[in-house]
Amino acid sequence: MFEALTPVGEMLTRNLDTLSRQPLLICGLLEDNLPGLLAEAGNAPRVFTTDFRYFLWLEGKNDVKVEFGSQPGPGSAAGLLLLMPKAKAEADYLLAACLPLLAPGAPVFIAGDNKGGVKAAPKLLAPYCDQVNKLDSARRASLYQAQLVRPAPPFRLADWVSRYSLLEEQLTVCTLPGVFSAGHLDNGSRLLLDSVGELHGRVLDFGCGAGVIGASLLRRHPGIQLEMIDINALALEASRLTLAENGLEAEVYASDGLAQVDGRFDHIITNPPFHAGLKTFYHTTETLLARAVDYLKPGGELILVANAFLPYPELIEQSFGHCDTLAATGKFRIYRARR
Ligand SMILES: C[S@@+](CC[C@H](N)C(=O)[O-])C[C@H]1O[C@@H](n2cnc3c(N)ncnc32)[C@H](O)[C@@H]1O
Structure with a gap:
């Protein structure tokens, strides 16, 4: 049974149709099992997280591949869902680490708590995407969508x-x-x-x-x-x-x-x-x-x-x-x- 534990989780559940259209790379800290829900909807996502607690919690829960580390492993992804981290600098870093796995034309979603800086999504995506739309918003959370138009340069951790x-x-x-x-x-x-x-x-x-x-x-x-x-x-x-x-x-x-x-x-x-x-x-x-x-x-x-x-x-x-x-x-x- 899926239980959305946060306003962001609730909002993402409402957008399952859009999010499950392609197997996504999900990056960041979710507090619920949305990846499992996406897998049930037909397109199992791949999850990359820098949070060991979330990694342990999600690992082995479903047939979702979960990676813990400072950058995602190799392999392409058909789209990205970034959960807005606390610090904007970390969001910049995570986009730079994840977007090289996507081909131009792939969808990029950013979701987050309104108090947590998600409104910076258009600015964060400006180097990679031309138009950033707000797909959904609730009292507490927002979801932005864009399309990758400029291929992201290869990621080098040393630059960060x-x-x-x-x-x-x-x-x-x-x-x-x-x-x-x-x-x-x-x-x-x-x-x-x-x-x-x-x-x-x-x-x-x-x-x-x-x-x-x-x-x-x-x-x-x-x-x-x-x-x-x-x-x-x-x-x-x-x-x-x-x-x-x-x-x-x-x-x-x-x-x-x-x-x-x-x-x-x-x-x-x-x-x-x-x-x-x-x-x-x-x-x-x-x-x-x-x-x-x-x-x-x-x-x-x-x-x-x-x-x-x-x-x-x-x-x-x-x-x-x-x-x-x-x-x-x-x-x-x-x-x-x-x-
Ligand atoms: C106040 S910072 C101190 C960092 C560093 N020792 C310093 O003095 O600059 C606390 C650190 O604890 C880590 N932390 C938070 N929850 C943790 C947990 N459950 N287990 C282990 N480390 C955790 C955070 O990621 C953070 O790096």
Whole structure:
């Protein structure tokens, strides 16, 4: 049974006839099983997502091919449906990565929440399409349609990498569109780096983003065995690039929270996610605070930065029995708990 979980999902369901006319490449984060519905309507789409959670959820659900990564694999597509991501720069990136798979004349759809920047669709498509029409709109969501008229140039990920330097750590950080804190070090992450003391053994950088925390820790403590995890393929790719650019080595892999992480660590260090998606609040951090203790060796520690107003000390105390505050500014707190 299909259940549209969002206004965008509801609107797309109304347009099933148009969308199922050809096997589409669907790119982006849907929160429901529209791909399965399209498959039932006769043209199984191919789904490319940078979100590991959506990938896991959709994989094996139907006979829809789902890819997780920083760009779609080879193979042509008869049309594209892009779900508008949060950041416009990421939409530019995803169009550049997906459109080379389409032949001129192929339909291109962009759908999204009205509050999420979908109105930028005509501008986003201007380099590739002459006319962009609004196919449907509801109170909360819009769907745009256009036709690819100019073949998109081959995609080169390297063209989308931007860099910034961290002088204190002598690091170059590589970032990609939509990755947290592109272009500068977040103030919370700076405070976290300044508060972390000696490290040894196995270290987890939870929610690594562009890799700035993990790479800085490796620079300071070259003897540690570092693992970096994130749910976002562009963050993982940026972290790999950051490590390579600085001649550092760590294991970088996708994990939804701690779900794909094995064994116990000496240190778990994180600037954890706060909000994900436009309106969805995922309980990633609450789950981390409850479960981290099981992923630490005896004497191992969890250190995190959080906005001062978040009720994390109570949650940390519930699972660790105590919570130390290592640093406090007007906006941020650094919390530490030992197993
Ligand atoms: C606040 S950012 C911190 C990024 C980086 N560590 C820094 O300090 O610049 C949080 C990161 O957590 C990632 N994230 C969100 N939900 C996640 C989940 N369920 N599992 C793993 N990582 C997640 C986000 O993609 C984002 O890169």
